[in-house]
Structure formats: C-alpha cells, structure tokens
Amino acid sequence: MDSRCVKFWDDGQALVAAATATEGSARLAQTQGKILKELRTMSRFLQRNQSTRFSDTAQQKFVDCVGHYVALSKQAEGRPVAEATFQVVKDGLAMPFTVVGTKQKKLLLKWYNELIGIVGGDPDEQETGGEAAALPSIEWSVVGIDEDGYLSLMQPETGEASEGFQVERKEFKRIQKALEDHEVTVVTSGDDVVDIRVEAD
Known part of the structure; x- marks a missing residue:
C-alpha cells in the first residue's frame, strides 16, 4: 500500500511538472488526458481499498499527491482537471478514518472549499x-x-x-x-x- 501511494505521488509530481512547463496551456493539453486517467485511478484505488488500514506514510503520500493536482487546478485553465481533482477530494473525505485520518481530512476539506468555486458547485450536493x-x-x-x-x-x-x-x-x-x-x-x-x-x- 505504501509503495502504491508513493508511486501516485511520484507520478503526480511528474505529470504536474510536465503540465506547467514553459509552453503553458499547450503542455497542459498534451498531458491532460494522462492526468485525468491518473485521477480516475486514484478514485478507484480509494474505493477498492476503503476497508484497508492505510499507514501514516501511505495516507500522507496520497494526500500530498492530491495536493499536486489541487495546485494545478487553481492555476491552470483546464476545468476537467479541476473537476476530476474535486472528485478525488470528495472520495477522500468519504473514506473511513483508517484510510484518511483527521489531519489529512482537514486538508482535504480545505481543498474541497477552494475547488468548489472553480468547478461551480458540488453536483451531488445540489441533487x-x-x-x-x-x-x-x-x-x-x-x-x-x-x-x-x-x-x-x-x-x-x-x-x-x-x-x-x-x-x-x-x-x-x-x-x-x-x-x-x-x-x-x-x-x-x-x-x-x-x-x-x-x-x-
């Protein structure tokens, strides 16, 4: 579990670095598909492992990885990235405390409130x-x-x-x-x- 969360972190760092390279929006367009796929994988990973107890290291690496995409969502024009990141944040908040602890959930909640303005509201909450x-x-x-x-x-x-x-x-x-x-x-x-x-x- 630790190694998978570390890999998410490594891959996220590399993808965000590629998306924010000198060419700006052109680079984001090139990497957006990979980023969206990675974010969907992260959501599925949480859902499949919600009965597993994550170590402190795994929790921290996973949430730090989400932070990469939150930062990208706030500075980039690609709304699909923000929406996919918002979904991962919501999934993280919905996890048991054995998967995402109090400290990490407080950070996710902060990001939830920041991203909700970018994505135009929470569709689930509206429904x-x-x-x-x-x-x-x-x-x-x-x-x-x-x-x-x-x-x-x-x-x-x-x-x-x-x-x-x-x-x-x-x-x-x-x-x-x-x-x-x-x-x-x-x-x-x-x-x-x-x-x-x-x-x-």
Whole structure:
C-alpha cells in the first residue's frame, strides 16, 4: 500500500511538472488526458481499498499527491482537471478514518472549499440538497474545530462539508481534546448542534 501511494505521488509530481512547463496551456493539453486517467485511478484505488488500514506514510503520500493536482487546478485553465481533482477530494473525505485520518481530512476539506468555486458547485450536493433539508437531523464527522468554536464537518457517505456550526466553550474543549485520539460525530438539526458523540477506539 505504501509503495502504491508513493508511486501516485511520484507520478503526480511528474505529470504536474510536465503540465506547467514553459509552453503553458499547450503542455497542459498534451498531458491532460494522462492526468485525468491518473485521477480516475486514484478514485478507484480509494474505493477498492476503503476497508484497508492505510499507514501514516501511505495516507500522507496520497494526500500530498492530491495536493499536486489541487495546485494545478487553481492555476491552470483546464476545468476537467479541476473537476476530476474535486472528485478525488470528495472520495477522500468519504473514506473511513483508517484510510484518511483527521489531519489529512482537514486538508482535504480545505481543498474541497477552494475547488468548489472553480468547478461551480458540488453536483451531488445540489441533487440531494432538497432531501437533506427535509431531514430532522443530520450526522456529521468532525474534521476540525477553530478557536472560535466553529466546526469543520463532513458527511462520510457523500463528502458534503460544512463550517457553519458553532459550539459553546465547554463543548469546544471537549471536542478539541477528543479529536486528538478519537473520531467525533455531531448531530445537527436546523442551525443547531443537538448531539455530540465521541467514538471509542
């Protein structure tokens, strides 16, 4: 597993370097097909191995590789690359924490929010938005929490993300401490956090 993730990283570095060579957009056009194929392979790799426990090295190399393509998506004109990268980011967010850990998911969530503006929104979220709004409560995985108590949340099944919920100070301390070693799940209803669960190992 480690060697495959390292290969993704090596190949990604080479492809992005080729796409951003002196010739600019012409080079991107030449390498775009290879990049899109590689990104599709990365998505399939995650889906096929979601029951596998990835080592810290494998997780870091894979996410660092995604970072190559995120950077390319933000500086290049090729929207197909951004869309394919966005899909890999979503797939990564949907993985269990044994595949992509809290630290890596926080980075993926940051990229999700950056890329969503480039690709013009999340089509899956748009399709399911009406259904989600009708539900009395929604479960989220907590990816992180900032100093003001705002939660970085993600739905593992869909990759949908939110940063609009805030908790009180006592809950802030509880969640912050729990995130060091455990998975934390919150349940929201409307604009409120109605339940907080710390998953035992």
